[in-house]
Amino acid sequence: MSISNYITIDLETTGIKLGRDKIIEVGLLKIKDAHIVDTFSCLINPQMHIDEKILELTGIKKSELERANEIHDVIGNIVDFCEDYDLLGHNTIFDYSFIKRDAKRVGIDFEKRGFDTYKLCKKILPADIKKNLTDACCYFGIERKNAHRAFSDAYYTHRLFREILESHNSLDIEPEDMRVKLKKFIPIRKRTKEDLQKLLNCHRIGCKVNIDLLSESEAKRMMDKIKSGSRDFAL
Structure with a gap:
């Protein structure tokens, strides 16, 4: 089956929970006539605590993220880059969900x-072969490098897809609708913002998070952690 045009996507995130975790890296490849014609890659400052295990897994330095743009600065560019192309990913719904959520927060549709x-x-690999990106690539003789970096993983997802299409040309492959149920984003209320700022000042906590960009629920979780004595402000 001939599938020649799509956007390959991969993200690195602070974790897997859509309700609280954030994007830290974006990798996109624009594929036209089965060839890479454009790319997009950037780090994202998540404005929240990042587990050391995530930094170790990706090799991304905390200082690099602190210098990077926040998601609201680049989400419009990400959506524009994708144009009207279908997406390709390894567990595509995960990456799509994060982009859709952040686009919605700034009033941009991303369907x-x-x-x-x-x-x-x-569907096609033997039962004893693991289906993660590394093992799937290995099965097709593709040596995967720079694992757990967004651009690299997007590239090897594209390579894997081309191998699948060429080796299983009778396979019926069609793009699927991706449905994501997102919680309504309620921006931080004025009173909550004032209460949070008072708590930060009272406890002499220097907050690196942009309070104006928090949701009401994120702000309240932060307040609960401050009251409990925690200084781990992962939202």
Whole structure:
């Protein structure tokens, strides 16, 4: 089956929970006529605590993220880059969900269909072969490098997809609708903002998070942690 145009996407995030975790790196490849014609890659300052295990896994330095743009500065560019192309990812719904959430927060619609190499691998790979990106690539003789960096993983997802298409040309592959249920984003209320600022001042806490960009629920979680004596402000 000939599938020649799509956007390959991969994200690195602070964790896997859409309700609280944030994007820290974006990697996109624009594929036209089966060839890479454009790319987009950037680090994102998540404005929250990042577990050391995530930094170790990705090799991203905390200082690099502190110098990076925040998601609201670049989400419009990400959406524009994707144009009207379908998305391709390894567990595409995960990456799509984070982009859709952050686009919605700034009033941008992001509705996409997608191809998923993880789902395809579950269909065609032997049962004893793991379906993660590294093992799937290895099965097809693709040596994966720079694992857990967004641009690299997007590139190898594209390579894997091309191998699947070429080796299983009778496979019926169609883009699927991707449905994501997002909680309504309620910006921090004025009273909550004032109460949070008082708590920060009272406890002499220097907060690196942009309070104006917090949701009401994020702000209240932060306040609860301050009251409990915690200085771990992961939202």
